[in-house]
Amino acid sequence: MSDNDDPAYDNTHRAFLQFLLARQTITYTEAKPILAAVQTAQTPDRPTLPEDVSQADFEYYIDALNTHISDFDFEIRSTYHQVSRERIYALVNTTSDALTQMATAHTPDEIAFVKRVLDAMFETNNTQRAEVMAVTSIQALKCAKPPNGEQQRRDSGNHTQVAAPSAALTGSQAQSVMELMVQEDWFELSAKGYHSLSPRALMELRAWLVDTYNDQGGQDSDEEDDEHVKIKFCAACREIVTVGQRCTDLSCTARVHNHCTRNLWRSQGGRQECPTCKKAWTDPPPVGEKAARQGGRPVTNGPGGRRRRSLSDEALSGAEED
Ligand SMILES: [Zn+2]
Ligand SMILES: [Zn+2]
Structure with a gap:
């Protein structure tokens, strides 16, 4: 529909969501090259390097996705891995259990x-x-x-x-x-x-x-x-x-x-x-x-x-x- 008009949700968000749907969980470190690639695909004349993707950029994507996917009973939640201590973001179904x-x-x-x-x-x-x-x-x-x-x-x-x-x-x-x-x-x-x-x-x-x-x-x-x-x-x-x-x-x-x-x-x-x-x-x-x-x-x-x-x-x- 018209979420093309929404500056906070574009093809880079859709591409990132596709990636999450395929693999369910992601860390900030794993997300950096993915977000750099989808942003570069969007604006090839201004390439984004993985190290250009800040934690704040990543969180911004997560927030934007969360407002869009809640209608479909999904939410990206995060928790710390108990052993590696890395923060893990997971696409969670909010209406049915695992x-x-x-x-x-x-x-x-x-x-x-x-x-x-x-x-x-x-x-x-x-x-x-x-x-x-x-x-x-x-x-x-x-x-x-x-x-x-x-x-x-x-x-x-x-x-x-x-x-x-x-x-x-x-x-x-x-x-x-x-x-x-x-x-x-x-x-x-x-x-x-x-x-x-x-x-x-x-x-x-x-x-x-x-x-x-x-x-x-x-x-x-x-x-x-x-x-x-x-x-x-x-x-x-x-x-x-x-x-x-x-x-x-x-x-x-x-x-x-x-x-x-x-x-x-x-x-x-x-x-x-x-x-x-x-x-x-x-x-x-x-x-x-x-x-x-x-x-x-x-x-x-x-x-x-x-x-x-x-x-x-x-x-x-x-x-x-x-
Ligand atoms: Zn604890
Ligand atoms: Zn005790």
Whole structure:
């Protein structure tokens, strides 16, 4: 229509949006050569070099795109990568969660498998002793089959969703779904072979993860039994922590990203103590795949008896490597 008349939205924006649609996430560093190329294509007599694209230029594009794509239920959001600390911008669908979107490209049995992998990340490999929140390839492959024929039901809470019976995937099917999840930027694969949720998935799945794995459904149900608060938030930035640090008191729910500690201490007037229980924050146990290697022995049976033995055993054997 007439957005040709809109000086703040031209072909360079459309070209940049095309690029984002194709790859879902981008950093400022990655955007610089792209924006330089689309601007040069627009005004060949005045070429733009990647180093000419400032952070402010980039943000200006993001803002302009956001005003145009909101009608289509999309929004570009940003978060910091928990490991690289780079700021990641992702094209997020504001009306449907990631699992709904995955369902358009995958079969129901594949989605059921992905949910079992998420259960392995956020329940089996996320205990009070060890918050790994990631799975090895072998652990993921063990999710190829639904648990032993019997109906799987969560033992407590208000989300007693009896999973519809789903067919097992073969090992190679499960492996290729895991590879696709990485290609589609829902999962990340670390150098040590752990699969975890990508920044984009954490942005898109935030509400779903809380609804599914926190029985209280609230964000800060403090002091509740840790079993009920599987998804925890950074005391500084309020984003989900799947890689970071935890309070030395294993029953305390305080978590912080490694790169957020400085902000936390600053906000506490320099006191390096737990924002919740006030214990000294020295040698905090890790959250993330390091928790599988650093002494954290996954609890095999929680008080409620959430058992998925084979996966726990696997996590345990993983803990003894290294
Ligand atoms: Zn944080
Ligand atoms: Zn604490």
